[in-house]
Amino acid sequence: MNGKRIRSLRKERGMTLNQLSDCSGVSKSYLSYVERGIQKNPSIDILSKLSKAMNLPVIELIRQMEEQ
Structure with a gap:
């Protein structure tokens, strides 16, 4: 799993870690x-x-993570 992808998607949506949590x-x-x-x-x-x-x-x- 690529955690950087999660971070990227979160930031693309303008969310902080606190907001996503x-x-x-x-x-x-x-x-x-x-x-x-x-x-x-x-x-x-x-x-x-x-x-x-x-x-x-x-x-x-999931698909995006597999492609990374």
Whole structure:
């Protein structure tokens, strides 16, 4: 999984880490780990929450990560 892609999508939408955390219900520290590549395999539940918060279909998020 490419955490840099999550960061890029978040920033494209003008969201801070705090905002994404608040909107998704995923902790800020966990999001930080994902974006920095410390946590490389978030569950589909986490990816679903993030994609919903960023108004992005989860399949598109996964597909984009696979293409990286």
